[in-house]
Amino acid sequence: MISCILPPYMLDRIAENGTEEQRAKSAETARISELMRNDRQAAAARVVIPRAMAAPARQRNVYTANNLSGLPGTLVRAEGSAPSGDLAVDEAYDGAGATYDLYWEVYQRNSIDGAGMRLDSTVHYQKGYDNAFWNGSQMVYGDGDEDLPPSQRLFNRFTISIDVIGHELTHGVTQYTGGLVYINQPGALNESFSDVFGSLVKQRSLGQTAAQADWIIGQGLFTSNVNGIGLRSMKDPGTAYNDPVLGKDPQPGHMKDYVTTTSDNGGVHINSGIPNRAFYLIASELGGNAWEKAGQIWYVTLRDRIRSNTDFQGAADLTYAVAGELFGAGSLEQQAVKNGWAGVGINVTGGGEPTPTPNPNPGCVAAVLKFLGFK
Amino acid sequence: MIIRFERSGGFAGMLLRAEIDVQELEPHEREEIHRLVAEAGFFELPPRLQSAGGGADRFQYVLSIEEPGGRSHTLEVSEEAVPPDLQPLIERVAYLARRSRRQSC
Numbered sequence: 001m002i003s004c005i006l007p008p009y010m011l012d013r014i015a016e017n018g019t020e021e022q023r024a025k026s027a028e029t030a031r032i033s034e035l036m037r038n039d040r041q042a043a044a045a046r047v048v049i050p051r052a053m054a055a056p057a058r059q060r061n062v063y064t065a066n067n068l069s070g071l072p073g074t075l076v077r078a079e080g081s082a083p084s085g086d087l088a089v090d091e092a093y094d095g096a097g098a099t100y101d102l103y104w105e106v107y108q109r110n111s112i113d114g115a116g117m118r119l120d121s122t123v124h125y126q127k128g129y130d131n132a133f134w135n136g137s138q139m140v141y142g143d144g145d146e147d148l149p150p151s152q153r154l155f156n157r158f159t160i161s162i163d164v165i166g167h168e169l170t171h172g173v174t175q176y177t178g179g180l181v182y183i184n185q186p187g188a189l190n191e192s193f194s195d196v197f198g199s200l201v202k203q204r205s206l207g208q209t210a211a212q213a214d215w216i217i218g219q220g221l222f223t224s225n226v227n228g229i230g231l232r233s234m235k236d237p238g239t240a241y242n243d244p245v246l247g248k249d250p251q252p253g254h255m256k257d258y259v260t261t262t263s264d265n266g267g268v269h270i271n272s273g274i275p276n277r278a279f280y281l282i283a284s285e286l287g288g289n290a291w292e293k294a295g296q297i298w299y300v301t302l303r304d305r306i307r308s309n310t311d312f313q314g315a316a317d318l319t320y321a322v323a324g325e326l327f328g329a330g331s332l333e334q335q336a337v338k339n340g341w342a343g344v345g346i347n348v349t350g351g352g353e354p355t356p357t358p359n360p361n362p363g364c365v366a367a368v369l370k371f372l373g374f375k
Numbered sequence: 376m377i378i379r380f381e382r383s384g385g386f387a388g389m390l391l392r393a394e395i396d397v398q399e400l401e402p403h404e405r406e407e408i409h410r411l412v413a414e415a416g417f418f419e420l421p422p423r424l425q426s427a428g429g430g431a432d433r434f435q436y437v438l439s440i441e442e443p444g445g446r447s448h449t450l451e452v453s454e455e456a457v458p459p460d461l462q463p464l465i466e467r468v469a470y471l472a473r474r475s476r477r478q479s480c
Binding site for chain 1: 383384385386387388389390428429430431432433434435454455462466469470473474476
């Protein structure tokens with residue numbers, strides 16, 4: 001336990017300006033402070049930080065909406081219970097587990113909020129619902145075009161592809177960390193972080209290196225009626241599908257092809273192809289398992305540096321700075337980050353943000369700020 | 376009655392668009408649409424319904440209905456802001472749009 005004094009105004013400041021995760025933690029800290037004050041009649045606010053939290057464990061609930069719109073619906077499978085025999089339920093359960101494991105085992109993040117939040121998923125949402133989404137507190141999956149005759153169906157159930165599950169859960173992580181607004185470049189970055197970690201969940205579950213991975217988002221989502229391998233290609237944006245009914249994959253893989261549009265919140269699912277490809281290029285240059293080095297750089301950047309309005313240039317500069325902090329200035333890893341962004345037409349500026357000088361005597365305030373996720 | 380429907384966003388980020396001439400539908404489908412339009416109070420809805428709710432990968436809809444008598448209305452609505460009374464109409468029109476995209480090919 002760290003026990004020390006923190007000025008209350010600082011907690012207020014965090015409550016006003018912090019990310020959702022920081023606010024949640026500061027609220028908890030303030031609550032503990034109050035308990036401590038009552039206990040010891042201390043004049044100043046006293047802050048207690050649990051250094052060793054309860055052993056992290058997966059907590060998953062999977063519900064069915066019974067093809068209606070109510071959320072979360074009826075609980076079908078809770079943590080630890082046997083497979084239900086309902087394919088969508090069991091895929092949602094297993095996919096949430098694999099995603100939890102990536103975040104915990106590789107990045108030491110305990111669930112969406114970093115504090116063990118239960119992972120709630122609802123399947124069989126509405127009828128003919130060819131979509132999956134994050135509603136701000138849970139994951140939701142439709143069954144595709146199950147209500148059309150087989151010859152007319154374009155989409156299968158959305159739990160069929162494990163990266164879709166990692167994608168939706170990562171929207172939760174982004175909400176609790178960088179908080180990227182869902183419009184234009186920050187929105188496309190929000191989408192891209194979801195594709196990146198969704199793909200990493202898939203690659204890790206298959207034991208694939210960057211070179212072995214297909215870098216396809218949503219493989220298996222299309223029925224055999226569609227000419228396409230998936231919804232998006234991180235490796236080669238714009239080539240995932242080309243179909244007489246659905247048209248051609250519209251994603252750009254370079255800034256020169258950036259799409260300006262008002263639809264889709266300013267093309268958040270379109271221009272995400274640019275940062276997606278940057279990540280692919282970096283992971284490929286580094287080789288080995290993409291979730292290790294490239295994933296670590298992306299995760300730390302999302303957790304500590306991304307802000308709600310960060311744009312592509314900002315993300316490039318921040319990932320470059322983080323790569324320097326994690327692996328050393330001028331390291332191969334930092335060079336790969338620079339090359340990857342250059343490959344999509346974005347040149348990192350300067351040395352990124354200056355590396356913070358380490359405090360030789362980190363006191364209470366530094367420890368609390370670190371706990372809250374501030375650098 | 377002519378219905379123009381546009382759905383954008385969603386995980387796939389694809390545009391689904393359809394123009395439906397309700398008179399050309401099967402009688403039972405036609406009656407259902409007329410009933411759902413009435414139950415939604417569609418012509419009394421504001422032109423824009425948005426929600427401050429968070430989330431990601433939601434759909435955005437533009438629904439436009441033109442009656443033979445001249446009454447017409449266009450509604451832009453984000454999925455999380457769809458009122459419960461409107462939901463059945465949106466689902467039905469999306470079904471007709473998904474069905475027609477394969478048939479029209």
